[in-house]
Amino acid sequence: MQTDVGSAVRDFIADNFLFREDRETVADNESLLENGLLDSTGVLELVAFLETDLGIDIKDAEIIPENFDSIDAIINYAKSKLAKAA
Amino acid sequence: MCGIVGYFGAHAMELPPDLLLRRMVGAVAHRGPDGQGVYVDQNIGLGHARLSIIDLATGAQPMSGPEQDIWIVFNGEIFNHIELRRDLIARGHVFRTQSDTEVILHLYREKGADCVDDLNGDFAFAIWDRPGNRLMLARDRMGVRPLYYTEHNGCLFFASEVKALLRVPGIQAELDPVALDQIFTFWFPLAPRTPFKTISELPPGHVMTITPEGRSVRRYWSLAYPDAEAGGAIGKTDEKRIAEDLRALLFDATKIRLRSDVPVGAYLSGGLDSSIIAAAVKRLAPQALRTFSVTFESDEFDERDFQQEMVSALGTEHDEIRCTAADIGRMFPSVIHHTERPVLRTAPAPLYALSDLVNQNGFKVVLTGEGADEVFGGYDIFKEAKLRRFCARQPDSRLRPLLYRRLYPYLPRLQNQNHAYLAAVFAAKDGELDDPLFSHLPRFRTTMGTKVFLSADLQEELKGYDALAELRDSLPAEFPRWHPLSQAQYLETAYLLPGYILASQGDRVAMAHSVEGRFPFLDHKVVEFAADIPPQLKMRALREKHILRESIKDLLPANIAERPKQPYRAPESQSFVGPKAPGYVGDCLSRRAVADAGYFDAGAVEKLMTKCQRRPVSGARDNMAFVGILSTQLWHRGFVDGLHDEMQDSRPMAVA
Numbered sequence: 145m146q147t148d149v150g151s152a153v154r155d156f157i158a159d160n161f162l163f164r165e166d167r168e169t170v171a172d173n174e175s176l177l178e179n180g181l182l183d184s185t186g187v188l189e190l191v192a193f194l195e196t197d198l199g200i201d202i203k204d205a206e207i208i209p210e211n212f213d214s215i216d217a218i219i220n221y222a223k224s225k226l227a228k229a230a
Numbered sequence: 231m232c233g234i235v236g237y238f239g240a241h242a243m244e245l246p247p248d249l250l251l252r253r254m255v256g257a258v259a260h261r262g263p264d265g266q267g268v269y270v271d272q273n274i275g276l277g278h279a280r281l282s283i284i285d286l287a288t289g290a291q292p293m294s295g296p297e298q299d300i301w302i303v304f305n306g307e308i309f310n311h312i313e314l315r316r317d318l319i320a321r322g323h324v325f326r327t328q329s330d331t332e333v334i335l336h337l338y339r340e341k342g343a344d345c346v347d348d349l350n351g352d353f354a355f356a357i358w359d360r361p362g363n364r365l366m367l368a369r370d371r372m373g374v375r376p377l378y379y380t381e382h383n384g385c386l387f388f389a390s391e392v393k394a395l396l397r398v399p400g401i402q403a404e405l406d407p408v409a410l411d412q413i414f415t416f417w418f419p420l421a422p423r424t425p426f427k428t429i430s431e432l433p434p435g436h437v438m439t440i441t442p443e444g445r446s447v448r449r450y451w452s453l454a455y456p457d458a459e460a461g462g463a464i465g466k467t468d469e470k471r472i473a474e475d476l477r478a479l480l481f482d483a484t485k486i487r488l489r490s491d492v493p494v495g496a497y498l499s500g501g502l503d504s505s506i507i508a509a510a511v512k513r514l515a516p517q518a519l520r521t522f523s524v525t526f527e528s529d530e531f532d533e534r535d536f537q538q539e540m541v542s543a544l545g546t547e548h549d550e551i552r553c554t555a556a557d558i559g560r561m562f563p564s565v566i567h568h569t570e571r572p573v574l575r576t577a578p579a580p581l582y583a584l585s586d587l588v589n590q591n592g593f594k595v596v597l598t599g600e601g602a603d604e605v606f607g608g609y610d611i612f613k614e615a616k617l618r619r620f621c622a623r624q625p626d627s628r629l630r631p632l633l634y635r636r637l638y639p640y641l642p643r644l645q646n647q648n649h650a651y652l653a654a655v656f657a658a659k660d661g662e663l664d665d666p667l668f669s670h671l672p673r674f675r676t677t678m679g680t681k682v683f684l685s686a687d688l689q690e691e692l693k694g695y696d697a698l699a700e701l702r703d704s705l706p707a708e709f710p711r712w713h714p715l716s717q718a719q720y721l722e723t724a725y726l727l728p729g730y731i732l733a734s735q736g737d738r739v740a741m742a743h744s745v746e747g748r749f750p751f752l753d754h755k756v757v758e759f760a761a762d763i764p765p766q767l768k769m770r771a772l773r774e775k776h777i778l779r780e781s782i783k784d785l786l787p788a789n790i791a792e793r794p795k796q797p798y799r800a801p802e803s804q805s806f807v808g809p810k811a812p813g814y815v816g817d818c819l820s821r822r823a824v825a826d827a828g829y830f831d832a833g834a835v836e837k838l839m840t841k842c843q844r845r846p847v848s849g850a851r852d853n854m855a856f857v858g859i860l861s862t863q864l865w866h867r868g869f870v871d872g873l874h875d876e877m878q879d880s881r882p883m884a885v886a
Binding site: 159160162163164165169177178179180181183184185186187188189207208209210212213 | 650651652654655659675676677678679680682683831833834837838840841847848849850851852
């Protein structure tokens with residue numbers, strides 16, 4: 145299950161924010177905000193996905209760049225939330 | 231108001247000159263449906279499509295004096311033509327017509343290319359000086375009226391719109407990748423660059439002189455602000471006096487813009503600026519005023535209640551047109567045919583519908599509030615920049631970023647965000663406080679996110695190109711000495727205003743239906759006076775356009791006078807998806823069409839399309855990308871493939 149979370153998050157981001165298949169748009173640890181790939185409304189789209197598709201309950205206070213600003217950060221955050229819920 | 235075309239130079243004509251000029255004029259006939267004329271002499275040709283507004287009887291063009299040695303084709307209006315004529319007559323000039331066109335001719339005879347210094351107006355013109363063997367092209371200070379040119383086979387061709395140049399045999403449309411990069415960064419190409427690789431525009435406030443020896447371009451006017459340290463000439467004047475002087479200037483600017491031999495109407499957006507103009511018109515010309523508005527189905531964009539409040543307050547005879555998302559989708563190919571450039575917003579489309587309404591009501595001229603936000607500091611980006619500097623002074627503050635929510639009360643989703651994200655979105659990064667583009671960096675960053683869709687080939691070709699660096703390099707030498715608000719205002723007024731607002735949302739979509747917009751706030755005397763007003767009087771705390779509000783507060787209902795800025799916006803990607811989506815969308819964005827044009831990555835475009843179809847997307851980047859890609863593909867079909875006629879009047883069609 146844990147690996148599926150990683151690929152589900154990665155796929156969602158690829159399909160909805162990075163869009164590209166032919167090339168690396170951004171590295172897993174790079175800031176999505178600074179690269180103009182995930183703007184403030186994009187973050188809310190991401191939150192909606194994590195809640196509805198992955199069943200993660202997200203508190204407003206957790207919507208912070210530390211949790212959402214790179215692919216690595218998002219995957220780590222999602223995994224730790226699921227681990228706590230389990 | 232009109233369309234002008236012409237050429238200068240010896241060249242092997244594939245067409246007889248007269249026929250060539252007629253073809254070119256035909257391409258801009260929408261700008262001037264009331265008459266056409268051409269003038270041909272050795273190595274020179276001028277053509278004109280006329281929209282009769284002043285001196286209906288004798289104002290035909292191309293026009294010359296009795297000596298037949300100097301000829302002019304002119305698009306626009308000289309609002310101070312009455313005063314100029316009076317002075318010229320006093321100096322011995324003899325006039326044959328009542329037109330403002332003839333005023334330019336006489337002034338040129340006296341002063342040569344410096345005649346532009348005396349003109350208060352919106353203009354683009356060409357003067358053929360036979361004795362001097364010289365062609366002069368000129369464009370107004372703010373960039374209201376367009377003028378494009380290109381050199382082909384050693385001959386210079388010019389026209390009000392690019393489509394006329396594309397009627398010249400051998401001149402082909404080809405996309406300039408750098409222009410596309412700039413559009414996907416700033417929303418417009420940096421003049422003189424255009425999306426067409428071989429075609430340039432004469433920048434606002436410039437004149438060009440062409441002789442058989444070559445051509446020279448000279449700037450005759452530029453926007454300038456006082457040094458932040460020193461302050462402007464009126465810096466010490468008290469606020470009340472500044473407000474009074476400003477009001478007098480605004481009334482003058484409005485008054486001379488009512489000069490017309492046909493009736494003049496006004497746009498009412500429901501906002502402060504157009505309300506001021508309509509109210510001023512009502513004071514100056516108390517007879518029946520006709521006003522026109524766009525309304526939207528969604529409350530997010532609609533301002534009808536405010537429009538109606540002004541209609542009742544002024545007692546105007548009012549017409550409105552309701553613009554739905556489906557209407558935008560339906561009109562969009564025609565809009566791009568007129569903007570002649572990719573756009574990242576759909577906002578030109580409702581204005582295209584509005585000019586149609588004006589035209590159907592028999593009006594040719596409308597006054598609008600365009601320019602007030604640039605000139606008096608009304609845009610949210612100015613407040614945003616001020617707040618970002620405020621937050622940067624205490625980067626660790628948890629409270630300061632909450633102020634960002636006050637910036638965009640009309641963006642419901644921003645209200646839900648906590649301070650950490652707001653801070654991250656708007657925070658100044660290292661070194662950014664000293665960046666001349668500081669005020670605009672968040673906007674540019676979001677916009678540049680659209681470049682992720684550019685094709686691998688185009689990205690390769692653009693490798694190493696930095697649009698922001700080019701913009702920084704183009705700034706005037708004194709820019710660093712200006713107040714931060716003045717710097718931000720300059721970026722809006724000298725770049726976005728002519729590059730996007732006056733072009734794609736202004737002249738092009740109004741002239742598509744033979745309607746001339748007039749903008750009192752962009753009278754250069756108002757602009758120069760406003761530039762000198764201390765920044766603190768333009769934006770007091772976070773109250774935008776403070777001094778402007780003070781100067782006219784008795785003219786408007788309190789509700790309007792104190793209304794915070796609501797930017798003019800229209801439905802974006804949702805205009806092009808869903809059951810009512812126009813058929814051309816699927817065609818233009820198909821893998822095949824995208825790959826054939828070669829500008830974008832077909833797989834990425836498909837994913838964006840899927841995302842937008844699944845549910846309405848609200849992200850700014852996604853919406854700009856969708857509209858930008860679709861408009862670029864339409865541009866390609868219309869201008870490169872030459873298929874515009876096929877796309878016109880596209881009917882709604884279900885999308886599979």
